[in-house]
Amino acid sequence: MEPQLLKRIIEAALLASAQPLSLPQLSGLFDEFEMPSHEDLAKAVEELKADAEGRGIELVEVASGFRYQVCNDVHAHVCRLWSERQTRYSRALLETLSLIAYRQPITRAEIEQIRGVAVSTNIVRTLEEREWVRVVGYRDLPGKPALFGTTKAFLDYFNLKSLDQLPPLSEIRDIEDIDPQLSLDGPETPRAPDEPDADSGEGTDTHGDTPHPGQHAPAPTTDEDAHAEHKMRDDTPEPAA
Numbered sequence: 001m002e003p004q005l006l007k008r009i010i011e012a013a014l015l016a017s018a019q020p021l022s023l024p025q026l027s028g029l030f031d032e033f034e035m036p037s038h039e040d041l042a043k044a045v046e047e048l049k050a051d052a053e054g055r056g057i058e059l060v061e062v063a064s065g066f067r068y069q070v071c072n073d074v075h076a077h078v079c080r081l082w083s084e085r086q087t088r089y090s091r092a093l094l095e096t097l098s099l100i101a102y103r104q105p106i107t108r109a110e111i112e113q114i115r116g117v118a119v120s121t122n123i124v125r126t127l128e129e130r131e132w133v134r135v136v137g138y139r140d141l142p143g144k145p146a147l148f149g150t151t152k153a154f155l156d157y158f159n160l161k162s163l164d165q166l167p168p169l170s171e172i173r174d175i176e177d178i179d180p181q182l183s184l185d186g187p188e189t190p191r192a193p194d195e196p197d198a199d200s201g202e203g204t205d206t207h208g209d210t211p212h213p214g215q216h217a218p219a220p221t222t223d224e225d226a227h228a229e230h231k232m233r234d235d236t237p238e239p240a241a
Contacts, residue, residue: 001030001034001036001040003040003043003044003047006036006040006041006044007044007047007048007051009029009030010026010029010041010044010045010048011048013026013029014048014059014066014067014068015068017067019064019065019067020062020063020064020065020066020067020156021065021066021067022064022065022066023038023041023042023045023065023066025065026041026045026066027041045059045066052068055071056070056071056074056078057069057070057071058071060159061161062155062156062159062160062161063152063155063156063160063161063162064152064153064155064156069159089126092115092117092119092120092123093123093126093127095115096111096115096119096123096124096127097127097132097133097154099111099114099115100127100133100148100149100150101150101154101163101166102166102169104136104147104148104149104150105136105137105147105148105149106147106148106149107139107145107146107147107148108124108145108146108148109145124148130153130157131151131153131154132150132151132153132154132157133148133149133150133151133154134148134149134151135147135148136148136149150163
């Protein structure tokens, strides 16, 4: 197949798809008589990346595959196309997600011990509904507490190819340094987990769910986490699909 035609097919497929596409998925677009080699596909993707330089969109690789997305420098303007009200995530939810990302696999009790407050059921439910975390196993303790880990959907949302791309904790001073699309209401005060909407952040307005050019990954903010960074990153498993 002509290289130029191959590029056009891949470009059209990536623009038409609502999800990132991997090289095997792109290969599935062709029948057995015209199927390009893996090398030809990879070369076409690299050329498409180069073609997008200096434009308003870019071709990036995330955990699930390749996708076109809006460049950071123009996103603030483009996001105005999506006017629906979105959920703003609370500090408690983001801290919980951060601990799961950096210390996975981790149990709910371990998260509560680090944060010093109970983890609301709404937090866990919201993270699971967003498909950012999932149960990856069970701790060999009485009661068999569930172990939580992140998913490919988490990596895709935060524009990461793997957990190795999580920013070092030493580079993040405060959880409010997270992308403004995940803006917070202010400092959190200790509370019981059953306070209305305390941890879910429901009813507030932001562009948290709006299609975006990729996020910066969240990180815990406790001093204990900073000291434990090296061990966490070494022991962190890759999330299953």
